[in-house]
Amino acid sequence: MKKIYEWKYDDNHSVKMPVATIQGSRDGPIFTVTSGMHAGEYAGILAAQQLIQTIDPEELSGTIKIIPIISLEAFMMRNMQLSPVDSREVHYHRPGNPSGSYTEFQIDKLFELVKDSNYLIDIHAGEFAQALHPWVPVPLVGSEQINSASISLAKGFKVDYIELKRDPEAIPALCVAMAEHGIPNIWVECGKNGIPTPEHISINYNGVISALKTVGMLSGQPDRPEQKEISGRRYQVNAGQSGVWHPAIKEGEIVQEGQYLGRLTDFFGDELERYYAPEQSLVLYYWTSPAINYDRQPHGYDWHTGLISMITVEE
Ligand SMILES: [Zn+2]
Incomplete structure (x- = not known):
């Protein structure tokens, strides 16, 4: 099922989010993939599209929810990083304050969509102005069980480094809110200068497929490329x-x-x-x-x- 949600913020702005839901033929967890929080991080957006187009419900246990473009208004403006509406950084805001600024409203709506997830991967990249070396930051703020599940989601990404983040101050507020809500989650940084290269798209795509195999939603052995842990x-x-x-x-x-x-x-x-x-x-x-x-x-x-x-x- 594909649906574009729309919520009115004020007379001039609304929040829109495209959501694809793939219901597997067998029962299983709910796995959410998001991208396009920062609107020029295109390698993740294109990988999310590819997931929507290629995952076969017949082979799937559970449900995959994919939000390819979290910040659709910003995407349509070819905007970079900070919200074009209120100049806020979406990643740093917690849900729970829908009557606040546009970004707080947006993050609250996003959380409503994803809060029933059992796992979540959020894909980022370097914006047009940034050259980035791909790596996967793993927020470690929940219980041991949640933390080890979060780490396992990162293991299939073909990146040189996974960053184990234990300092809550250094973890984006949205990731902390999700972990506290009991959702193992990681975010991925893969892509540079707003250029969606085939290599970066496939690292994102294959990383998610591996994570789906890791949690048993797809069959087969997940990729386990060589990675170095940094903290x-x-x-x-x-x-x-x-x-x-x-x-x-x-x-x-x-x-x-x-x-x-x-x-x-x-x-x-x-x-x-x-x-x-x-x-x-x-x-x-x-x-x-x-x-x-x-x-x-x-x-x-x-x-x-x-x-x-x-x-x-x-x-
Ligand atoms: Zn980003």
């Missing part, structure tokens, strides 16, 4: 002023303590700031867009001053 300190390098960003690193690179990371210049090319790695770290993603706008920090978000997102690693 270091996450941090971001930000510009301290507006300017033009010249990165000297690549996504997936491990930088050493004190290594030169890049510099910020003014509009003429004269240097303003230089950046160095404080610790040995893996570059998860960096902003490839040279345009850095220090004045654009809606609600205090640092997305428009972000330069590099890293995690400390030991070798």
Whole structure:
């Protein structure tokens, strides 16, 4: 069944979400796959479409719910990251406040759709302005049982790293809300610069298929590609002023303590700031867009001053 839900927020805006439900021929759990929370993260959206088009109900135990584009309004505007309606970050909001801002309304509606799930995978990527090395963050905030189920969902993704996240402060509010509600969940970061490459689409697609095999909803042995578990300190390098960003690193690179990371210049090319790695770290993603706008920090978000997102690693 395919349906586009629509809820009116105010006179000018509504929230719309396309939802496909695939009912298997045998009983089993409810497994939800979402993508397009951030509207330019296309590799996940196209993988979600492929899942809708290819999963055979005859071979399925249980029910799969797929929401290919969570933020449809933003998608139709070719928007990046922060909501085009209220400039909020959808990932950081908890459900439960539908009378709040547009994004809070949206996240509340999303949660209504997914709260009966037994498992959930949310697919993200690098936006148009970001080069990203694929990895799978796993929020570890619920019971041991939920945590180990969440980890098992990540095991079939052909990525170099899975990130075990134990610090609730560093986990997006929506993931915490789902884990507290008893839903094992992960989110996947696979895709870069808003380009839906066949490779990234297939990592997302095959990862979900493996997860469905892992929980017994599809038959067969799940893929178990080689992955490394990381759980270091996450941090971001930000510009301290507006300017033009010249990165000297690549996504997936491990930088050493004190290594030169890049510099910020003014509009003429004269240097303003230089950046160095404080610790040995893996570059998860960096902003490839040279345009850095220090004045654009809606609600205090640092997305428009972000330069590099890293995690400390030991070798
Ligand atoms: Zn995202």
